[in-house]
Amino acid sequence: MNLAVRDLRQHWGRFALSCLGVGLLLSLVLSFAGIYNGFIADALALIDSSGADLWVAQKDTRGPFAELSRLPDDVRYRIAVVPGVREASPYIFYTVQRPWQGRLLRFVVVGYDLGTGMGGPAQVVAGRGIGQAHYEMVADQKLGLRVGDVVHLGLHDYTVVGLTRGMVGSGGDPVAFFSYQDAEEIQFVKDNWAIRNARQRALAAYTQALPTQPMLVPGLVQRFADNPELHNVNAILVRLAPDADPAAVVAAINRWEYFTASTTAEQSALMLQGSVALARRQTGLFRVLLTIVTTVIVAQIIYTMTLEKLKPIALLKLIGAPNRLVTGLVLQQSLALGLIGYVIALVVGNLTYDKWPRRVLVGLPDQLLLLGIVIAICLVASAMGLRKALRVEAGAALVG
Amino acid sequence: MEVVHIENLTKVYGEGHTAVTALRDANLTVRRGELTALLGPSGSGKTTLLTSIAGIIEPTHGRVCIAGTCFYDNGWRVRDLRKFRREHLGFIFQSHNLVPFLTARENVLVALQINGVTGAKAVRIAQELLDYLGVGERQSHLPEKLSGGEQQRVAIARALANSPPVILADEPTAALDTERGQSVMALFRQIAREKGSAVICVTHDHRMIEGFDHIYHVKDGRVSDGQQTTER
Numbered sequence: 001m002n003l004a005v006r007d008l009r010q011h012w013g014r015f016a017l018s019c020l021g022v023g024l025l026l027s028l029v030l031s032f033a034g035i036y037n038g039f040i041a042d043a044l045a046l047i048d049s050s051g052a053d054l055w056v057a058q059k060d061t062r063g064p065f066a067e068l069s070r071l072p073d074d075v076r077y078r079i080a081v082v083p084g085v086r087e088a089s090p091y092i093f094y095t096v097q098r099p100w101q102g103r104l105l106r107f108v109v110v111g112y113d114l115g116t117g118m119g120g121p122a123q124v125v126a127g128r129g130i131g132q133a134h135y136e137m138v139a140d141q142k143l144g145l146r147v148g149d150v151v152h153l154g155l156h157d158y159t160v161v162g163l164t165r166g167m168v169g170s171g172g173d174p175v176a177f178f179s180y181q182d183a184e185e186i187q188f189v190k191d192n193w194a195i196r197n198a199r200q201r202a203l204a205a206y207t208q209a210l211p212t213q214p215m216l217v218p219g220l221v222q223r224f225a226d227n228p229e230l231h232n233v234n235a236i237l238v239r240l241a242p243d244a245d246p247a248a249v250v251a252a253i254n255r256w257e258y259f260t261a262s263t264t265a266e267q268s269a270l271m272l273q274g275s276v277a278l279a280r281r282q283t284g285l286f287r288v289l290l291t292i293v294t295t296v297i298v299a300q301i302i303y304t305m306t307l308e309k310l311k312p313i314a315l316l317k318l319i320g321a322p323n324r325l326v327t328g329l330v331l332q333q334s335l336a337l338g339l340i341g342y343v344i345a346l347v348v349g350n351l352t353y354d355k356w357p358r359r360v361l362v363g364l365p366d367q368l369l370l371l372g373i374v375i376a377i378c379l380v381a382s383a384m385g386l387r388k389a390l391r392v393e394a395g396a397a398l399v400g
Numbered sequence: 401m402e403v404v405h406i407e408n409l410t411k412v413y414g415e416g417h418t419a420v421t422a423l424r425d426a427n428l429t430v431r432r433g434e435l436t437a438l439l440g441p442s443g444s445g446k447t448t449l450l451t452s453i454a455g456i457i458e459p460t461h462g463r464v465c466i467a468g469t470c471f472y473d474n475g476w477r478v479r480d481l482r483k484f485r486r487e488h489l490g491f492i493f494q495s496h497n498l499v500p501f502l503t504a505r506e507n508v509l510v511a512l513q514i515n516g517v518t519g520a521k522a523v524r525i526a527q528e529l530l531d532y533l534g535v536g537e538r539q540s541h542l543p544e545k546l547s548g549g550e551q552q553r554v555a556i557a558r559a560l561a562n563s564p565p566v567i568l569a570d571e572p573t574a575a576l577d578t579e580r581g582q583s584v585m586a587l588f589r590q591i592a593r594e595k596g597s598a599v600i601c602v603t604h605d606h607r608m609i610e611g612f613d614h615i616y617h618v619k620d621g622r623v624s625d626g627q628q629t630t631e632r
Contacts, residue, residue, distance in 0.1 A: 320482045393456070
């Protein structure tokens with residue numbers, strides 16, 4: 001006969017509510033682990049799916065993700081002939097926010113070379129990949145576009161030909177893939193209104209300056225020129241030859257080409273040391289606080305449940321119950337509370353993670369870690385109740 | 401055959417000028433199958449005597465022996481009093497004292513389980529005891545669903561579960577009306593006669609003193625010599 005179960009049978013409604021409360025708290029603890037994992041997955045999604053071995057950025061920058069890097073797109077040809085390089089490919093990465101059908105679309109523009117495919121979508125879950133050099137795009141499902149939708153960007157309309165899943169930037173914004181030529185245009189080519197506006201301003205400045213300050217005119221013309229630097233990219237992606245030594249290729253590029261090259265592993269580390277490290281500390285601290293709060297709440301529930309049973313416990317001692325029976329009663333109820341709460345946390349989590357605005361990734365290690373934490377919480381939380389239960393005298397049963 | 405032997409039992413609460421002597425050199429002997437009453441007004445020391453016999457409070461000095469084993473002897477006591485209690489004593493109280501979250505049958509079963517009796521054997525013993533005490537039909541009810549008399553019968557069944565040589569009862573009829581009180585006393589007599597247990601009953605309920613084999617009067621911590629009330 002299990003006394004813990006018999007006692008809970010009488011207060012099952014209140015116990016169920018307590019389990020629900022603890023379960024929701026634990027689901028938050030688990031969610032924060034998942035949010036942290038999501039940060040990492042989001043941060044590394046583009047790097048991992050790029051298929052590149054090396055990343056070449058502007059000299060002395062850590063681009064393209066950690067900071068702004070800009071270099072001419074024809075650098076790819078110089079990089080491609082470095083010994084050990086199999087192929088090199090331009091890469092563009094920036095965030096835009098544009099109106100579309102009454103709402104704002106915020107997304108990361110990724111431009112890649114259709115020939116090598118490096119930096120492009122790793123997997124298309126609907127439609128197809130980009131099949132022509134211009135006016136097609138592949139968007140992540142999270143952006144809310146469908147295959148066949150047309151989005152006006154800069155001077156042109158782009159048709160969504162395919163969809164990806166789980167492709168987001170480090171900030172959680174969905175990615176839209178374009179050919180790098182289109183990505184350059186979207187970024188640098190002004191639309192017609194902007195061009196007309198610039199011309200008006202140039203004309204006004206020219207008209208004003210010409211009679212009195214003719215020396216200024218060449219500068220004004222240069223300043224208002226329409227598209228001074230169209231052919232810039234943010235990085236060159238490199239795929240190495242099978243027998244190439246990555247360190248040697250990096251050293252060669254850094255020394256002779258006056259760029260900064262890094263391996264994919266280094267790019268990943270840069271990402272994780274930057275914005276993700278701060279998020280990790282933030283979520284880590286929150287998890288610790290939530291765990292402490294959960295411990296306190298479980299302790300309070302167990303303590304209150306024990307206080308309510310002091311007389312029956314005294315009676316059990318009076319009729320000769322050993323301490324292990326009393327300890328078992330308190331500990332089993334505590335563990336039942338924790339483990340049922342844990343199951344609720346898993347169920348709630350699995351039902352809700354898809355609905356969170358950012359990716360939440362909870363794996364088996366996180367679940368097992370939480371299980372360990374829950375058991376530890378229950379044991380710690382039982383301490384106060386156990387102390388009270390073990391100290392109650394058998395004679396207390398005789399007090400009316 | 402002596403099952404309870406108490407010798408010069410003294411209990412002093414507190415120290416120095418605040419010391420209160422609740423029990424003074426009490427002597428008591430109870431034989432197997434006897435029904436003994438400890439009679440006295442409130443504060444006379446009868447509950448102190450009963451709880452000393454139960455090993456719930458530690459006497460200041462004296463000796464307490466149950467079924468030939470002295471568990472307290474002038475400052476020395478057995479290490480595991482709870483084990484001693486579950487093997488030698490059964491308890492019945494005024495307020496019935498059933499575990500509120502256990503049914504009538506489970507209240508008896510828990511006493512058996514504590515003493516290592518489990519499974520079908522325990523169920524059979526519990527069933528027999530509850531039937532014997534006339535509450536077999538109510539075995540699946542929680543204490544709150546039982547009347548005062550039924551609760552007291554379940555408490556008696558629990559006290560009898562491990563066939564202890566001694567049953568200690570503290571005001572067992574105080575919460576019952578006369579008819580139910582007499583019914584409980586009749587049960588005690590039956591148990592003493594049929595099961596051979598010695599029943600020591602603290603009471604100040606004079607309605608119930610008929611039928612006790614011995615009556616000890618407790619007053620100001622002193623216990624009078626046993627007064628035999630029935631021919632044996």
